[in-house]
Amino acid sequence: MKLDELAALYRQMLLIRRAEERLQKLFADGLVPGFLHLSIGQEAVPVGVSHALTDRDTVSSNHRGHGHTLAKGVDLNGFFAEILGKATGLCKGRGGSMHVADLSKGMLGANGIVGAGLPITTGSALAHKIQGQGHIAVVYFGDGALAEGVLHECLNMAALWDLPILFVCENNGWSEFSPTDRQLATSLDKLAKAFGITYRAVDGNVVADVVAESGRLVKAMRKSPAPAILECHTTRVRGHFEGDRQDYRDSGEIAGLSERDPLRLCAETMARAGGTPELLAEIAGSVEAEIKAATQAALEAPLPRSEDILADVYTRAEV
Amino acid sequence: MPETRFIKAINQALNDAMEADPTVFLIGEDIGAAGGSFKATRDLLDRFGPTRVYDSPISEAAITGMAVGAALTGMRPVVEIMFMDFTTLSMDMLVNQAAKARSMFGGQGSVPMVLRTPHGGGLNAGPQHSQCLEAWFAHIPGLKVVCPSNPADAYGLLRAAIDDPDPVIVVENKALYAMKGDLPDTPEQIEIGKARITRPGRDATVVAYGAAVAMAETAAATLAPEGIEVEVIDLRSLQPWDEATVLASLSRTHNLVIAHEAVEAFGVGAEIAARMADVGFDELDGPILRVGAPFAPSPFGKTLEDAYRPNADRIVAALRRTLA
Numbered sequence: 101m102k103l104d105e106l107a108a109l110y111r112q113m114l115l116i117r118r119a120e121e122r123l124q125k126l127f128a129d130g131l132v133p134g135f136l137h138l139s140i141g142q143e144a145v146p147v148g149v150s151h152a153l154t155d156r157d158t159v160s161s162n163h164r165g166h167g168h169t170l171a172k173g174v175d176l177n178g179f180f181a182e183i184l185g186k187a188t189g190l191c192k193g194r195g196g197s198m199h200v201a202d203l204s205k206g207m208l209g210a211n212g213i214v215g216a217g218l219p220i221t222t223g224s225a226l227a228h229k230i231q232g233q234g235h236i237a238v239v240y241f242g243d244g245a246l247a248e249g250v251l252h253e254c255l256n257m258a259a260l261w262d263l264p265i266l267f268v269c270e271n272n273g274w275s276e277f278s279p280t281d282r283q284l285a286t287s288l289d290k291l292a293k294a295f296g297i298t299y300r301a302v303d304g305n306v307v308a309d310v311v312a313e314s315g316r317l318v319k320a321m322r323k324s325p326a327p328a329i330l331e332c333h334t335t336r337v338r339g340h341f342e343g344d345r346q347d348y349r350d351s352g353e354i355a356g357l358s359e360r361d362p363l364r365l366c367a368e369t370m371a372r373a374g375g376t377p378e379l380l381a382e383i384a385g386s387v388e389a390e391i392k393a394a395t396q397a398a399l400e401a402p403l404p405r406s407e408d409i410l411a412d413v414y415t416r417a418e419v
Numbered sequence: 420m421p422e423t424r425f426i427k428a429i430n431q432a433l434n435d436a437m438e439a440d441p442t443v444f445l446i447g448e449d450i451g452a453a454g455g456s457f458k459a460t461r462d463l464l465d466r467f468g469p470t471r472v473y474d475s476p477i478s479e480a481a482i483t484g485m486a487v488g489a490a491l492t493g494m495r496p497v498v499e500i501m502f503m504d505f506t507t508l509s510m511d512m513l514v515n516q517a518a519k520a521r522s523m524f525g526g527q528g529s530v531p532m533v534l535r536t537p538h539g540g541g542l543n544a545g546p547q548h549s550q551c552l553e554a555w556f557a558h559i560p561g562l563k564v565v566c567p568s569n570p571a572d573a574y575g576l577l578r579a580a581i582d583d584p585d586p587v588i589v590v591e592n593k594a595l596y597a598m599k600g601d602l603p604d605t606p607e608q609i610e611i612g613k614a615r616i617t618r619p620g621r622d623a624t625v626v627a628y629g630a631a632v633a634m635a636e637t638a639a640a641t642l643a644p645e646g647i648e649v650e651v652i653d654l655r656s657l658q659p660w661d662e663a664t665v666l667a668s669l670s671r672t673h674n675l676v677i678a679h680e681a682v683e684a685f686g687v688g689a690e691i692a693a694r695m696a697d698v699g700f701d702e703l704d705g706p707i708l709r710v711g712a713p714f715a716p717s718p719f720g721k722t723l724e725d726a727y728r729p730n731a732d733r734i735v736a737a738l739r740r741t742l743a
Contacts, residue, residue, distance in 0.1 A: 158492055192525030201524040208491050209524060213515050219484020220516060226485055227492035230444065230470055237488075253481035260476065412526035413560050415584035 101308045103373040109151070109307045110366045111383045113143040116167045117363060118391045119176070123166070123183060123197075127342045131399070133185045134196050139167040141305070141337035144362035145270050146171035148310025149238060149330070152318040158206040158224040159238040160217035163198050164270075164336075165210030168240045174202040176390060180398035188401040194412070215248030217241060218267075222254040225265035225327075234322045236264040244275030246284050246291070255295045258327035266317055267297075267329045270304060272336035277348055292329045304332025305362040308369060335360050423602040425595045428570035429459045429535070431602070432577040433497065437467055440495060443581060446473040446482050447499030456501045457537060457596050483509035486532040487516045487586075495581060496532045502548045503538040503590065506556075517586040518561030529584040535577070539630055539680050540728050541594035545719035551629075551681035551712070556588045557658040557690070563611055564658040566590040568632035570600035572655060575609030583611060590657075592630040592680070614661035616668065620650035623674035623738050626665055626691055628654040631678040631710075637731035642738060649738060657687055665691065666699050673704035676737045680729055683711030705741035710734050 120138045127136045142164070150171040153159070161168035169179060174190060182189030183197045190202050201209035208224060211217045221239035228235040245251055246269070258265050275283045292299030298320075302313045310332060317328040335357045339346045346354065358364065367380060423431070437443045445460060451474030454461035464472040475482045479500055486496035500506050506513070513534065521529045540549040557564045563585055567573040573591065580587035617632065618639050625635040632653045639649035650668050654660055669675050675695055677688035688709040695707055710729045718724050 158488075160488070190525065191523060191527070194525050195523040199523045201520075201527060203491065203524065203528045208488065209520065211516075213511055216484065216511060216516060219481045219512060220488035220491070222481065223485030223488025223490075223496070224492040225488075226473075227489040227494045230489075230494065231492075237492075250480050250484065253476070253478035256476055257478065257481055257485070261473075412522045414563075415521065415529045 101311070101373070103370060103375055106308065106366065106370045106373060107375065107379060107383065109147055109311065110363065110370060111387060112147045112171060113307060113363055113366060114383060114387045115390065116143045116147070116170050118387050119170060119179070120166055122391050122395055124342060126184070126395070132183060136197050136342040137164040137340065138338040138342065139164045141335040141357055141361065142270055142272065143167050144307035144310055144366070145268065145304045145332045145334055146240065148307045149266070149268055149314040151311045152315045153238065155205050156233070156235045157238065158208050158221065158228070158235070159240065160208040160221045160224070161210040161240045162214065162217055162242060162245070163210065163212055164242065165200065165240070166197070169200045169202070169207055169210065172202070172205050172207045174200070174205050174207055176394040177397050178202070180394040181401050184398045185403065186398055186401035187404045193404040215241060215245040215250050218245070218250050218254045222258055222263060222265055225258065225263040226261065228264055229325050236266065236318060236321050238266045238268055240268045240270060243269060243271040243273065243280040244283070246288060247275070255291060255297060259295045259297050262326045264321040264325040265327045266314065266321065267327065269329065269331045270334050271331055272334050274336050274340070276340045277344070288329060288331050298326070298328040299331070300328070301331045301333065304334035305360045305365055307362060307366050421602060421604065422599050423570050425570045425573050425598045425600070426457055426459055428574040428602050429577060429591065430461055430463070432574045433460060433463060434466065436578055436581040437463070437471060442493060443495045443497060444471045444473065445497050445499065446475050446486060448475055448477055448501055450474060450499050455499060457593060459499065459535070479505050479508035480512060483534065484512040484516060486534070487512055487520065487530055490530045490532040491520065491528060497581060498532065498534045500534060500536040503536045503552050504547045504550045506534070506536055506552060509534070513556070513562065513586070514559050518559045521585065522561055530586045531584050532586050533580045533589055534586070535589045535591060537591045537593035539592040539594050540717050540724050543719055543721055543724055546716040549717040551679070553588070553590050553657055554681060554686045557687060561586070562658060563587040563656070564590060565611055565656045566592070566629040567655065568595070568629055568653050570598065570602050571606060572609055574602055574606045576611070576655060579608040579611050582608065587611065590629065594630055609655065611656045612659040612661060614655055614664040615653045616650060616664070617653050618649070618651040620648035620672065622648045622672055623676065623742055624650045624652060624665070624668040624672045625676045625678055625734060625738070626652045626654055627678040628657060628687070630680055631729060634729060634731045635678050635734055638734035638738060641731060641735050647738070647742065660691070662694060665695065669695055669699045670702045673702055674741045675703070675707045676710060676734060676741060677707070678710040678729055678734050681711055682714055683709050684714050686711055705743070708737040708741050710737050
């Protein structure tokens, strides 16, 4: 992969990282209402997968969805404002971190229910197949969702009806507060085999690998609709949510995660491709400026008006 | 004006909606080759082909969720859930997803899906194939709920539901499927949220929906020879419901009975009674009474089911009590 392409991927990953680090601080300062689930350590997955996607392709996400959302190209100002619960947010401050959506970018929503994105995305894939324009659907879910019943229903129907859907499992080893190997009697590759679905596994912290593997799968399903599964082995650095002290995890495990930091791995690859420290600094500077501006705008933005409480429950206001 | 069975009117509405709008498609268990458990989709697979009529596996949660996703991607899916009892398996997709998408996404887009499902007893189908669960859905902001009482309304409400930009649950009383009634050659849509006075009267009002409408009309006919004139309102739409029509009727008759087949406690009737006790308090000459099923699972055995389901006699008794 060429340096400029790697640099673009690195920038997107850094944007997600810095955005979440900023949210982490704002949360600690009491400026983020509700719950916050960070995807620090998992940035290479959505950045890599989104490389093959257009605005007409649809994605849906889960509670740990900031990376999926930003990688799909949603507006950073609207994103920050939404998570801070402001009227200028992408969802006018009605969704928050777990429900960020931007339909104009094909982002069908983060989701507060584990596994719920699976049927929604499978249906979106059915719509794409009916419409016949070559668009595809991507669902991001964690290894915790493998135990949900709808996963099995959706793998079955996607296979049965040759739906153009990429199932992207971000396997970070943790089902919320419990190790997945104590929650699941099988594994995704075995499920893929059982349903006759193409399966690929990739190091989800190596962005170029995610780009290559997801690119091949997406290209194939655009040409001839059929599902595929991409299991990305990745790392959850933070707790299930902010405020989770992770005392159920071995401290050595968490300390060792920096070895697999997707940003670090990408920077090393860039260096081998001729990237300089100046280039990294330049990217960091421009990302920092973007985050700073979005944060400032979100902090200054108005809160939703309480008199709008009934707005948008239904499409027609008179009902 | 030709006479049509209720189930045929539904079939006609699905057919006409699919002809009128290429984004409408059907998904449900056994709705294709088999034409549906109750034959609502008979011949539609042959007529429209497998890209418009999807015979799904037995996966209620997934097909309901797929309708949400397809609706967010420009389609108008119509889901059939074979018995309303099975909507328990679709609840996350209806309650957490379909109902909330528009609001929690700040008004971006909407979820123009329909879920058709039969409720009600009379077939000795037992506790897991007879329930009337519509109050659950009427309780969820973002969902609409309609329940027709005759073939023309079944057609008109279903067409309106399919064209509606928001998710609509169409509840069909399975005991009415064989009912015959007039369906015009070019039937009209029926506006969601508007009730219909099926029989005018000055002494008391009965608000009913679905199969209870015919029971209310029988009750009204029973009392007519005594000079008691009962007004019957067919609610048609449960969420939103036509508060203005009910209040106007109460203001004329000053007595109110609400009848439905669903369990009486915490039901649609409770909401109507509470609202009328508030906005219609000064109009009331007697207690607002409800006629519904007792607080027990819908039973299987014939004697038990007969005792369980509301009927005209119980509505008559309620009317006599409120008028006393």
